[in-house]
Amino acid sequence: MSKTNTNTTTNRTDRLISRITTIIATVVVVFLAIWGIRTLLHQWKFEETNDAQIDEYINPVVAKVTGYVEEIRYEENQEVKKGDTLIIIDNxxxxxxxxxxxxxxxxxxxxxxxxxxxxxxxxxxxxxxxxxxxxxxxxxxxxxxxxxxxxxxxxxxxxxxxxxxxxxxxxxxxxxxxxxxxxxxxxxxxxxxxxxxxxxxxxxxxxxxxxxxxxxxxxxxxTIITAPYNGKMGRRTIQPKQLVSAGQVLAYIVDWEAGKWVVANFKETQIRHMVVGETASIVVDAFPGKTLTGKIESLSGATGSRFSLLPPDNATGNFVKIAQRIPVRIRLDGSPDDLKVLSAGMNVNVSIAKERR
Missing domain, CATH: 1.10.287.620 (Helix Hairpins)
Structure with a gap:
């Protein structure tokens, strides 16, 4: 009698495990199906790339005269206003x-x-x-x-x-x-x-x-070097009493007045759906929960490899076909204050709706 009861209990446990496993498998399959369908629909409607970075103008501050540095009035990574005195040279x-x-x-x-x-x-x-x-x-x-x-x-x-x-x-x-x-x-x-x-x-x-x-x-x-526009100073590389020459780079300043943009490197097979003025969605890796918008300003006239120091020459005999990347410049929407948290070089993900023509 005890043996019969034991078998009955075992069968019930197996059926319960089988039912739970079936339910879990069904949920996983449904989830994967939904995820796959959404991914396919998204890829059908949008072109995406993660080969993209925030960019902005980073200009050198250059000495126009030769002399000894008398005073330095900025610190590394300091925010400055247009006209602020940065460096004083002995005059x-x-x-x-x-x-x-x-x-x-x-x-x-x-x-x-x-x-x-x-x-x-x-x-x-x-x-x-x-x-x-x-x-x-x-x-x-x-x-x-x-x-x-x-x-x-x-x-x-x-x-x-x-x-x-x-x-x-x-x-x-x-x-x-x-x-x-x-x-x-x-x-x-x-x-x-x-x-x-x-x-x-x-x-x-x-x-x-x-x-x-x-x-x-x-x-x-x-001899009095001032900030040419609102921005943020870079690394400080000079010291007081240092001799500087005309044309020497004394510092770098990030130009906030010129705005910020994204350079997205799309594959050559992706750009056929892109037009100037089209809206793009941008997600910065540093702020994954925030989506930014921008508009395509221009598409590069050549692939990125053509602008390199040593452009590839496919006539050398060793040729492997590789999908080339076309830089696409996207101007970010928003006020300069809203975009201050973004820094040049940050990685972003860009998504652009396909224009069906």
Missing amino acids: SEYAAQQQEAEASLLNAKAEVNILESNVSTTAQSSKVYQSQIAAAKAKLTHQEQEYDRYKKLYDVESATKQQLERVEAALAVARSEYNTALDAYQVSLAKINDARVQQSALEAEIKRRAAVVTKNDLNVSY
């Missing part, structure tokens, strides 16, 4: 050059004033010479009349030869004085012209020295 040498250039400019302007005064003085002298010319001409006319009168008297023997020679000598003196006055007047005009030519040359020199002053002003201003 004592450039300030001295600026003062010298300003003094040189003032000296050139003073020389122009002196020339203007000389032109004015020479012009007044020329007026005096004009009066002397008028007086000499009147005297010459009088002596010519005297000579004509004495010549007629001498011809009728009413004057002596001595008197005629005296009048003739006076005429020669008057003519000489007239010519001298004319020459002096021409010399004064030539001096005025020379002064004006020198003045034109000095005015050109003033422009040159003014340009030197402007250049030195710029050099002095370049």
Whole structure:
């Protein structure tokens, strides 16, 4: 009797286990079927890739002048506003050059004033010479009349030869004085012209020295390096009292004003359904519960491998067909404040609906 009871209990346990196993298997199969159908439907409607990263402009901060670093006013990974002072370079040498250039400019302007005064003085002298010319001409006319009168008297023997020679000598003196006055007047005009030519040359020199002053002003201003836009500083690699050269990269700044975008590398077989302006869904690996949106800005004109340092050459003989990737640029929607939490280089998953054409 006990053996019969034991067999009955065993059969009931087996049936229960079998029923539970069947239920579990059915649930798993249904789940896998639902998951498979959803996956197939999603793949039929969307193109996806996980070969995508956040990108933004990371620009170098470059020194425009050579000098010693006097002060550094930022820390690594510090947020900065446009116009904030980042680095101060010792400007004592450039300030001295600026003062010298300003003094040189003032000296050139003073020389122009002196020339203007000389032109004015020479012009007044020329007026005096004009009066002397008028007086000499009147005297010459009088002596010519005297000579004509004495010549007629001498011809009728009413004057002596001595008197005629005296009048003739006076005429020669008057003519000489007239010519001298004319020459002096021409010399004064030539001096005025020379002064004006020198003045034109000095005015050109003033422009040159003014340009030197402007250049030195710029050099002095370049010793104070400011943030070109709102952003975030990168790693700090310089120290105070360090000598830096013109053109040297001093730091890197992430540009927040230019916005952020995603570069998604889709397979060449996926891009046939993509058009500019199409909406994309983006999930950042760092924030899996948050979905971002963006719009396709452009598709690359060549595969990523073509932009590499050594593009592949399939004519070398060893060829293996590999699906190439086409970079697709997607502009992220949202305000700069909302996108601050995203950093360049973060991995994302991108999903784009297929455009049926």
